[in-house]
Amino acid sequence: MSEKEPPNLELPTCGDQPLWDISLGAFNLPALIVAEEVGLFPFLEKTPATPKEVAHHFSFNPRAAEALLGVLASLGFLAKYRRRFHITEVSRNFLLPESPYNWGTLLRAPPVIPDLCSAIKGILKMPEDKMGERAVEVFGKLKEPGKMDYEQVKIIAEKSHVRSLPAALAVAKWGDFKGVNRLLDMAGGAGSFCIGLALRYPEMEFTVADLAAICEIATQYIADYQLEDRISVQAVDMFEDEWPSGYDAVFFSNIFHDWGRERSIYLGQKSFDILPSGGRIYLHELLLPDTKDSPPALTVYSMVLLFSTTGNLFTAGELDELLTECGFEDITIIHTFGYHSLIMGKKP
Ligand SMILES: C[S@@+](CC[C@H](N)C(=O)[O-])C[C@H]1O[C@@H](n2cnc3c(N)ncnc32)[C@H](O)[C@@H]1O
Structure with missing residues (x-):
């Protein structure tokens, strides 16, 4: 038995959501850059699509495509209506290539996070049987x-x-x-x-x-x-x-x-x-x-x-x-x- 007094624990007086938001927020920009680079916004403008249809069109891993679409919707760049993802007004104005207000270059200007972009691109192209190899290791x-x-x-x-x-x-x-x-x-x-x-x-x-x-x-x-x-x-x-x-x-x-x-x-x-x-x-x-x-x-x-x-x-x-x-x-x-x-x- 240790001689020290055990620490006294009280439930924190507030939730920890702001810390989750900030630490995971590091992935928001890379997710948006990857979507913009592959041409997701012009595709969804013409063809609102389900995650499966997006995965099929871009040859993406279906679970990774669904996850990325969820991220973009939660950030307000896509909206889900009857199972299909549509672009929102902010994407129509600022993320379509032909828009005079296109933000593509600006998003990629430093500071970008190349490793996180590569990680997101990596899972989008990963076959299901390779998923999890890193965790197993x-x-x-x-x-x-x-x-x-x-x-x-x-x-x-x-x-x-x-x-x-x-x-x-x-x-x-x-x-x-x-x-x-x-x-x-x-x-x-x-x-x-x-x-x-x-x-x-x-x-x-x-x-x-x-x-x-x-x-x-x-x-x-x-x-x-x-x-x-x-x-x-x-x-x-x-x-x-x-x-x-x-x-x-x-x-x-x-x-x-x-x-x-x-x-x-x-x-x-x-x-x-x-x-x-x-x-x-x-x-x-x-x-x-x-x-x-x-x-x-x-x-x-x-x-x-x-x-x-x-x-x-x-x-x-x-x-x-x-x-x-x-x-x-x-x-x-x-x-x-x-x-x-x-x-x-x-x-x-
Ligand atoms: C995200 S942590 C969760 C730990 C704990 N349940 C918690 O919520 O604080 C995942 C845990 O799963 C354990 N783990 C991973 N693979 C395991 C395996 N094959 N058998 C037993 N534990 C495993 C890891 O060592 C790690 O402690």
Whole structure:
């Protein structure tokens, strides 16, 4: 046990959306430049189109095309009407090549962000079977401690912890955990959610499962709060290893959106298999609205996920359908903190 007093945690008094908006706003200009360069605006002026039609016309990856169109709509350059994207007045006036007010040259004038433009162009042209190769490479290095520089591993864990800790307090405050005794936090990172829940529910026990190198860091965070007696840590590759059992709840935060629908179904079904009747699944997620065209921070994040991992943000309806397909019922959803929501389903 550490001798230090554990930090005292209160839910922040305001949301963190302005920070999401500013940090992800770095992708707005590159997304607009790429759209302008490939000729998206004159194409949509003549032919309002669905994401599939845009992907077909430009030979783009369909998920990447849908993500880019969502970004442009959330920024006001496109509008969605009956499934098709149309140009808006601002695009008609300032982004069509024949317009005397065309901003094309100005957009590309320094300071442009060439690496981000290349990243967006890269995913637009990426075949579906190549998506996620980078994530597999990065996460592969986390399976054994020592394969990745320790400082880098710490940064990966710290990045999610900073965003997850206030959300964890909100999940514990607003979520329904009545009757949950043992919770498995799969791909639980630094253990932020187990820490938040453990502070509010003194009877509950937890396991944080993650790749081995991250588990080392989680152990330290848990010790900082003197919660090692109630939160255990276990190295698990959730796609390759046997899952631990004996839990009445499985919790995933910011995981389904990393992996796309097919692999998320696998995670949902594995959870279903290890849970008893009445057991619960929790998904803590950033959700897009059904139209997938707002707000800018989330449409951009959904596009960025395509090259940082391989997923996209889901809508509430998509996750409801996905959990139902895995066998869960009584699916509920509540807002938690900032842009996050908590979805819960029960095994019949
Ligand atoms: C975005 S972080 C989320 C962490 C935590 N759930 C949170 O919201 O704070 C993604 C986590 O997934 C873990 N992860 C990636 N691939 C995994 C795998 N195959 N098995 C287990 N964990 C994995 C990463 O190590 C990382 O901690």
